[in-house]
Structure formats: structure tokens, C-alpha cells
Amino acid sequence: MWKYYALHSAMFAIATSILAKVGVKGIGGNLAMAVRTVVILVIAWGIVLFSGQTKEVKDISRTNLxxxxxxxxxxxxSWIFYFKALETGDVPVCGHRRVLLPVLKVQPYKCPAAASGFQMVIRMA
Structure with missing residues (x-):
């Protein structure tokens, strides 16, 4: 089941990159990050409220906190630097191989067409 969650996490991470790159165009990275943070805050607390987990707040230990x-x-x-990179540079939106590593085996192979001479082969782990 963890592979299912990890794969979906990676897919949403890639979508996040694409959407954020378009969303930051014409505005500051800090403002873009703040808007995104508010959306995430509403979603996260909405999930906690609707799942009835608010009563678990009292169970948070000092170590947890x-x-x-x-x-x-x-x-x-991480978000501050990510949005600064999106705002100031030509950041590729496909840099989430690290997110896929727990789910996929990523192996380099020689590829003359790739700029570096290598391309990545991705297979399910």
C-alpha cells in the first residue's frame, strides 16, 4: 500500500512544480508561497476536522511537537528557496526523481540523444 501512496505523492509533487511555475509568473516568490501555504493550511485542518482527529491534539507529546x-x-x-528558484530562474519542472526513488528503480543508461549522454530508465521497484 505504501507504494500506492508514494507514487501518488510523486505525481502530485510533479503537478505542484508545474502549477507553481505558472502561478509564480509575475508575482514574488514569497507571495506565491504564502498563498499556497494558506491553501495547504485550510486543506490540512479540514481533513483533521472532518476525520474527527481534533481530539488527538491533546495526545501530542513534547517530542512529537x-x-x-x-x-x-x-x-x-525548502518552500522559500523553491519559490525563489521558480521566481528567479529557469527551473525544470521534472526534478522530482528523488520523490519516486522509494517506489521506482532509477537506472542510468547510455543515450546519445540526451545532452549529458545519459538518460534515466525508470522501472517499478
């Missing part, structure tokens, strides 16, 4: 806050900081910094 520390690591979730640290994870949130890392995520925020």
Missing part, C-alpha cells in the same frame, strides 16, 4: 515544529521549519525553508 519538537520534531513536527523542526520539520515545519525545514519545510518552510
Amino acid at each position: 519538537i520534531f513536527l515544529v523542526l520539520s515545519g521549519i525545514a519545510t518552510g525553508l
Whole structure:
């Protein structure tokens, strides 16, 4: 079942790149990130509310909270730099191979047509 979730995560990560690249055009990366964050916040808390998990808030331990806050900081910094890259450069939208690694075996093979001489072969793990 985890492969199903990982594959969908990778597909949505790729869609995120494409949509964000178009969405950041003409506005600042920080504003784009802020808008995206509000949308994610509404979706995440909507899921918690509709699934009845609000009563679990009291079960969050100090360790849970520390690591979730640290994870949130890392995520925020990642988004800041990601949107700055989208805003200021020609960032390819297909750079999510790392997201697929748990699900797929990625193997290089010699390909004269590729700019680097190598192309990636992707097979289900």
C-alpha cells in the first residue's frame, strides 16, 4: 500500500512544480508561497476536522511537537528557496526523481540523444 501512496505523492509533487511555475509568473516568490501555504493550511485542518482527529491534539507529546515544529521549519525553508528558484530562474519542472526513488528503480543508461549522454530508465521497484 505504501507504494500506492508514494507514487501518488510523486505525481502530485510533479503537478505542484508545474502549477507553481505558472502561478509564480509575475508575482514574488514569497507571495506565491504564502498563498499556497494558506491553501495547504485550510486543506490540512479540514481533513483533521472532518476525520474527527481534533481530539488527538491533546495526545501530542513534547517530542512529537519538537520534531513536527523542526520539520515545519525545514519545510518552510525548502518552500522559500523553491519559490525563489521558480521566481528567479529557469527551473525544470521534472526534478522530482528523488520523490519516486522509494517506489521506482532509477537506472542510468547510455543515450546519445540526451545532452549529458545519459538518460534515466525508470522501472517499478
